[in-house]
Amino acid sequence: MPCKAYIFLLISFGFCISFFSAQTTFSTPDTLFASVSGLIAPLDIPLVLSGNFGEFRGDHFHTGLDFKTQGQEGFPVLAVANGVVSRVKVSPWGYGQALYLLHDDGSTSVYAHLSRYSSSIQEWLIGRQYSSRSFGIDARPVYSIRFEVGDTIGWSGNSGSSGGPHLHFEIRDENQHPVNPLKWDFKITDTRAPEVGNLVIIPVNSQGLELRNEIFTSSNGDTTEVKSGIIHLCVEAKDRLDGASNVCGIYKMEVTINGISFSSYSIDTLDFAVNKDMNAHSYYPRWSSSRTQIHRFRPLPGDRLPIYDFTSKSKLNISVGELIHVIIKCWDAHGNLTQTSYYLKGSDSVIFDTISGDIPGVSLPATYSTSVKINDGDVSVFWPKNSFYSREIASLHSLDDMTFYIGPDDAPLAKPFTLSVPCELISKSNKCDKWVVERLSKNGTRLGVETCKRSTNRLSFSSRKMGWYHFLQDTIAPRLLPKYSSSPLIKNGNLVFHIEDELSGVSKIEGFIDGEWVLFRWDPKKKTAAYFASDLSHITGISSKVTFKAWDGVLNKSVWTGFVVFP
């Protein structure tokens, strides 16, 4: 195990680090960690990472490596070991065009956002898409397609929810748990140690509630006064790799307080079932508002992540006049180490706000292990058991008949809450169809849209993000038009439609030539769907009737019909 190799290494140079009090950075050769051999790199170009395993992403840990592809698509993607194709997944969202390769030892390698598969898979896939009349596919080939190490399995791309051309690459163990691919030595240059910033001190009140007026303190050697009593600690930490400015995640952290081990964790293996608990590991009020990677030292009660090696059983309780010295050691996966040190002093003169009394609307205390239901007249919100990661004050505030605040908006949820309203409250004519809610920021800008569910004469929606929600009716169908407007509507042999929908978003597309279903490759981020004439599902030189349909999230439908002569 690489981390054991690490412990040995630490003992051997531990004598020199104990003398540093301010931030100190050690660089060690990148071969110290990456000691497992047996896989080749999935790309035959200089390897630069724009994302690594365990970095914070949206509401989960990133489960693989993102290899930069020089801003281009179309680099051959190589099988990292011998294996058989175990899954081909095509989706307009997420991993886009992805391939899963099952290796002889039971592990799986995953290659995502591909532009194209190798010909054996591409032929099988198109047949499957036509037979199931669906662009989206999640299946394994019925006959075995085997690749030897170094074979081209496909070409790199930008498909699915990809923010630019790159290869997303994963290794999963036999239980389909993603493991840190940097355990293998892909010869990635990494001389930069993690960037460890402020220590974050969160005061906790006598009911066990975190007060959100946290203090940030740097490792400059000064002593910071903190309110005496229970405190929670976290630290800002991130990593960067050579050749890219992208913010990546750290691999391992060890915390000692007054020389005694307080917590340690390492991101070796993740688990998709609980990967959203990254929100609980992060200091969510900052992650959700400013995307700062702040790591908690001790997990919240609902945090199920498999990353913690050791955490102190006792809470940190600082008394008046007490001095505590926090030392953090933080490593990246290539063994580069940064050590920082902070000094805190308990004080009874530091004043903090309290939460109680400030919450408008109806509120109730919430814990990890209980469900919560709040009624405000005919409006109700329900959080199932194990929704909250820790003690919070749950609240519902009806700002008007259409707008509601569900709080606290800076706390993460492990499960979605459900808000339910009577139809007649939001629709005077009692029309229950085609309602959505927009999630709003504090200053009223739209952050997202959820579709509502209807049951008899109530409307409801569910979300894991608390905050401000406003009900709206979505009666406008998607906007639909040929991308190349001049006759014959075709460019480079492709017939492309532009599709967009403002509120609930495009949820489904379908296209036909002379009444026969044809494959349109849908790319929501480009707002396009393209029929490739190379698929030859048309007759050339004659006028063909093309029908293209698109639906939004509440099933408003648009249809375009016209005649096209394929050259």
Ligand SMILES: [Zn+2]
């Ligand atoms: Zn990725």
